[in-house]
Amino acid sequence: MNGFKLGKWTLQRKMTLLLVLFIFIPLALFGYSFNESSNRFVAKRTDQQTSQVLSLVRQNVDQMLKEYEAQLKTIYDNEDVIAELSRSEEEGLQQNAGNSETINRFLRNFLRGKEDLDSIYLYTTDEQMHFADFKGSNFFLSQFVQHPEWQQLAEKADGRAVWLPTYELPENRYLPQATHYFLIGMQVKNVADEMQTLGTIYMNVKISALDRLIKEVDVSPHGTLLIADGDGHLQWSRNPEAYGVQLADIPFFKDALVHPETFSKQELNGELYRVGFVRSDYNDWYYLALIPQLDLTEQSRELQQFLLVTLIAFGGSFLLLAWLMSRYITRPIRQMALAMKQVHRDNLQFRLPMTSADEIGLLQSAYNSMSGRITDLIQEVRVISAKEKEAEIRALQAQINPHFVYNSLDTINWMAIDREQQDISAMITALSDIMRYAIQSGEPWVAMEEELKWASNYAYLQKMRFEDRFEITFEADPALLSCQVPRLFLQPYLENAILHGMENVEEGGRIAVAIFEDEATGGIGVRIEDNGSGISNEELQEIVLRRGKGIGIYNLDDRLKLEFGSEYGVEIRSSREEGTQVKIVLPRVSTKIGN
CATH class of the missing domain: 1.10.287 (Helix Hairpins)
Known part of the structure; x- marks a missing residue:
């Protein structure tokens, strides 16, 4: 089967192909660049719009929550309730029975006219409960018992209002369907008596309060808007079934905790999303927007259609131009080729007649001049070849x-x-x-046992060179001797410890090399420490910054971090006149690694 033989093509076909490639490759690159730019433009515009929407939602929700908090703090404006709570604290359970009606009346009046407030509960420090809840207290108490962290969070806030995770009350005779609430809790303090805690008040807010505030907000045709707290508990979603999802287990939410108010591309359930985050400084809630990549693609579709039409028009025009140009250029060349076929291969005396003064005429003239030069060049090549062979022989002899x-x-x-x-x-x-x-x-990685054998020989020679001014000891975990390590990785650190650490030591120098299992990573730990002259803070900083003569010391650090992760690398500690300690953490590799 004959392969694709470009050499059999005519010059016109080759030139046409070349021109087509020169035309369509830039067009393809332009199209790709334009498409990428349009995608970035759409993504940037979407990010800006989404950020504005999320910021507006955050601002409105924060305002609403602050109003609820302000309403909750009106308990301090009711002197009778504070007095009754203080008196209950002092007089005990018997008096509490008489105080309950005053407190319960306040709680009932508190809910009056507040459509989004479902119920309110007040627990005193002597474990008495006051509440206003048309459903009775049993439903909330069952939730309160299941969530002891509510009380812990309120106590931790120590008098400040704290917004607790959204929870669900199941369907019951008062609620035709399961309903979600978000909860605010606050310890009530006796401001007149050294801020003594009088109790804890909890207010249940219907999730419909957030629904009315956010339901008309859209980040994209198929986008999703979520609100979560800093622990990953979902505070609000349009989808009631989503409340059981723990966002803390999802990677993109972990990114939000580290890099808030940023946008990134994430894959969720096999689909790509543009995910944006905005964090509230008020209560550490996160406002998340998940925009499907399909929505972004739809926005850039018009730009892509314009690009396609433009490329087709330009491509067709350039293709026709390429064919015409190749035909115009190659016709006189074909004529010259037919004439040159009449020349015997060894007849270098043949001269082409000059037929024009254009580029073809220049080619004909160049051919005639070249024919006269070829004979001279052949002789020169023979001389040069002889000299090159002679130089090669001398080079081989010198090796x-x-x-x-x-x-x-x-x-x-x-x-x-x-x-x-x-x-x-x-x-x-x-x-x-x-x-x-x-x-x-061989391979760039060797067994630790081989590396230690080399290090022992190197240390012995240096010790003899320095006339036994120092001792070098090696201690290694036998289980690690067969592990693979980079060849000669110990060399720069031993050399630094000997040449720089021991240069001013007359006697009593000590260098210890220990090979052990690193507990933090499970990898191989290598510690090289000496009692030499040490490194000043300024010199150590220069080494850390990869400047000056210390660049080689950190080459291994850069390589390990690049290939295996940030948990591996080199750490140097040193003090002037106290010595230096180098710790190297290597991956535990039991099989050979190739080049």
Whole structure:
């Protein structure tokens, strides 16, 4: 089966194809760029509109909630109720029976004329309950018992009003269907007696109060508007079935807690949404808008249709222009090609007749000049080729095989052994192992046991170099010796500890290397600490900022964070004249990692 052979095409077809590519690739890039720009424009405009809508909803809801809070605090304006609560606190249960009617009357009057307030309850510190609720107290009490956190949150607020999570009362003889309420709680204080707590008041607000305020608000044709508290409890939704959803378990809500008042693209139940958040500073409620990506696509459809028509019109025009241009250019070239076929391949003396003074004439003239130069160039190429071969031979002769160096060191080692120069033999053996480890081809990750063997040889050579001014110890968890680690990752830290930490130490220097399991990540922890001269705060800051000579120390940190996450990397602690501690956290890898 013959493949696609572009070489058999005529020059006109090739030029037409080339011009078409030069035309349609920019058009395609323009179309893609225009489409992306229109999508960004629509997303930005939608974000702005959604942010305005959410901010307006937040402002209106905050205003309504503040009014409810202000109404609740009118209990302090009723001196009789405060006096009765204070007296009840002092005189006990027997007196409470006489006080109940005064307090209950206040609660009943409090609800009068307030359509959105369902009921109000007041619990005194001596566990007496006063309430105004046409349904009776049993329904609310059952909810109160199920939610002990309500009382805890009210106590934590210590006299400030706190908005509690929305809850549901099931269908009963008073309610034809399940109904949702959101609740405000507040401890009542005796302002005349060292702010002593007199009780806790709870007011149930019908969810219809929020319905009337928000039901006409739309963020998009198919968008969803939600209100939730800081713990992820859904406070309001148009869909009653959504109240059981715990938003704290959904990733996009976690993002809202970290980055409030931002917009992002999220996937929910297999569909893409544009999600926006606005947070209320008043009560830490979050106002969320979920806009389907289909709504955004619909908004940009007109722009996309305009783009499609424009691309078709320009594409057709340019295609016709490309065909005409290729035909005009290639016709005289084809004529020249037919004439050149008459030339014998080895007849470099043939000259084309000049037929025009345009670019084709220039080609003919160039061909004639080129024919005269080819003979000279052939000779020059022969000379240059000979010189290049000679240079290659010299380069090969100048190369030194690393294995030759290794074998030479091995020979010197045996000579040292024969002459009983054990120290020299040990140093040569260590150097040979270091060279073999460094130059051997293979994977960039090796077993921890191999890396520690290299580090021991390196430490031995440096120790001999510094005339035993310091000691280096290695301690490793045997279970980690087979784990994979980056090749030579210890080198910059050992070098820094020896060359910089021990440079001013005459004796008693200590460098300790420990390999252990990191409890926080479950990975491999590596600690390198010394009692050397340490690093000043200014120098350490330069290293952390990847400036100056410390760049190599943090290369491993950047690599680990990029490949495996922010929990891995390098941490350096140091004090001048007290030493330096480097902690490296590596992923626990049991299989080899490729290049």
